[in-house]
Amino acid sequence: MAEETSPGLGEAEDADEPMPPSYPPAESNLGRHSIRNDAQLSGQEGLVSDPETAADDAAEEAAQVRTSWLRSVLEFAVIVVAALAISVLIKTFFMQAFFVPSGSMESTLIPGDRIAVNRMATSADEIARGDIIVFVDPGNWLDDQEDTRSTFKRTVENGLQAVGLLPANTGHHLVKRVIGIGGDTVACCTTNGNLTVNGAELDESYLDEGMAPSEETFSVTVPEGELWVMGDNRSNSKDSRYHQLYEGNGFVPVENVVGRAWAIFYPFSRLERLPDVSSVFANAQ
Secondary structure, eight states: OOOOOOOOTTOOSSTTSOOOOSSOOOOOHHHHHHHHHHHHHHHOTTSSOOHHHHHHHHHHHHHHHHHHHHHHHHHHHHHHHHHHHHHHHHHHHTEEEEEOOSSTTTTTSOTTOEEEEETTOOSGGGOOTTOEEEEEOSSSOSOOOOOOSOHHHHHHHHHHHHTTSSOEEOTTEEEEEEEEOTTOEEEEOOTTSOEEETTEEOOOTTSOTTOOSOSSOEEEEOOTTEEEEEOSSGGGOOOTTTTTTSTTTTOEEGGGEEEEEEEEEESGGGOEEOOOOGGGGTTOO
């Protein structure tokens, strides 16, 4: 009987079959570098780049920045031009702001008040007794005043006033209250010291307490197309009464009216709409 033998330790059972590896073969240094470079190229931008591509990208980014900046400038310019156009349109046809420099209308209006003026109320049909109006000097009502502003300041302020972005100083304009319109007879004073319009005695609620309606007597008939105006501060107002003996006899042509004041908008502590006082003249028909 043949003797059985057992394979020795470490010997292959079959010399023709290679022994399977007990672990994966080690990677070569070349293989590891190859894999790392592939990852860098595929997954990490910027670590390996082409100089020409980088320059093109930088130029494109700079062009985008310039385009964005130009677009912003153009948009801003359009907004400014549109705002100025709207401002000029409003000032020309609808509303204008004026600065009150004197106390002739106290206490209804005081120095420093900014008033909004309705520029659509300029015809005889739209102006009523009791209205406060702004009008162009009909002739030598205002003393010439020296302009002490610097050339730069004068240019800037005049420009802003021209487009309505800055309240206009009354300058060659005046602000007074309409007492008589074309055809009215205005006189002072009754035994109570009050004005009359067409024979109706007025109780002028807009005058400060203790203010005399007039310190001088007069009686006038207002020509058609003209107005008789007086300040609310009757003792300190060079109004129609003061100019009776001058050219125009104290009357203000309706065509000189810039508009009717309807509100004080600054300072904010005095923000209010000017009251309707038409009831004072209810009987003066």
